[in-house]
Amino acid sequence: MTERPYVIDELISAKAIAARIEALCREIATEFRDTDKLVVVGLLRGSFVFIADLVRELDLPIEVDFLEASSYGDATESSREVRILKDLRGAIEGRDVLVVEDIVDTGHTLNHVTQLLHSRKPARLKSIALLDKPSRREVDFRADWIGFEIPDEFVVGYGIDFAQRNRNLPFIGAVRFT
Ligand code: 5GP
Ligand code: MG
Ligand code: MG
Numbered sequence: 565m566t567e568r569p570y571v572i573d574e575l576i577s578a579k580a581i582a583a584r585i586e587a588l589c590r591e592i593a594t595e596f597r598d599t600d601k602l603v604v605v606g607l608l609r610g611s612f613v614f615i616a617d618l619v620r621e622l623d624l625p626i627e628v629d630f631l632e633a634s635s636y637g638d639a640t641e642s643s644r645e646v647r648i649l650k651d652l653r654g655a656i657e658g659r660d661v662l663v664v665e666d667i668v669d670t671g672h673t674l675n676h677v678t679q680l681l682h683s684r685k686p687a688r689l690k691s692i693a694l695l696d697k698p699s700r701r702e703v704d705f706r707a708d709w710i711g712f713e714i715p716d717e718f719v720v721g722y723g724i725d726f727a728q729r730n731r732n733l734p735f736i737g738a739v740r741f742t
Contacts, residue, residue: 572737589621599660608632610666613723646676663691671705
């Protein structure tokens with residue numbers, strides 16, 4: 565595969581991400597202060613760095629589980645089908661659940677995943693996304709917490725890839741073709 569050359573422009577620094585996570589975790593800990601044990605659900609693969617930092621800032625009893633969803637664009641992008649490639653290991657009925665996503669873009673993925681998890685009757689279900697691109701929304705979905713609103717740019721780093729690369733960058737950057 566030949567790759568078009570590109571550079572990555574830093575959009576959100578590692579320091580800014582860490583500061584935002586601290587603030588978000590104070591709010592999350594308040595929301596779930598009475599929880600028995602919070603199930604923190606990471607959506608693979610993009611959220612793996614975010615969830616790792618998030619749970620280490622969260623002063624709550626937690627469990628971690630993962631789910632992998634994939635969306636397939638068809639002729640009409642707005643009717644995109646979301647498929648579950650890997651489901652949770654544990655049951656969530658009657659549990660407090662926090663779904664952790666990297667980016668809300670069209671909204672299809674988190675909309676579908678939260679509807680699916682709701683059908684399993686958790687006691688409380690909340691969602692958090694590190695990044696939000698509101699200008700790209702196709703379905704009416706709002707995460708309960710958002711790290712940063714960003715413009716319509718293709719971003720990488722901090723767990724997020726471009727063709728499986730750049731996940732290990734400590735910051736969020738925008739891809740710019742040169
Ligand atoms: P949605 O279903 O909200 O359109 O899609 C969300 C998913 O699309 C994200 O979890 C992420 O995997 C992918 N995505 C959206 N925007 C970007 C982006 O700028 N960069 C990368 N690498 N993935 C993105
Ligand atoms: Mg994703
Ligand atoms: Mg991806």
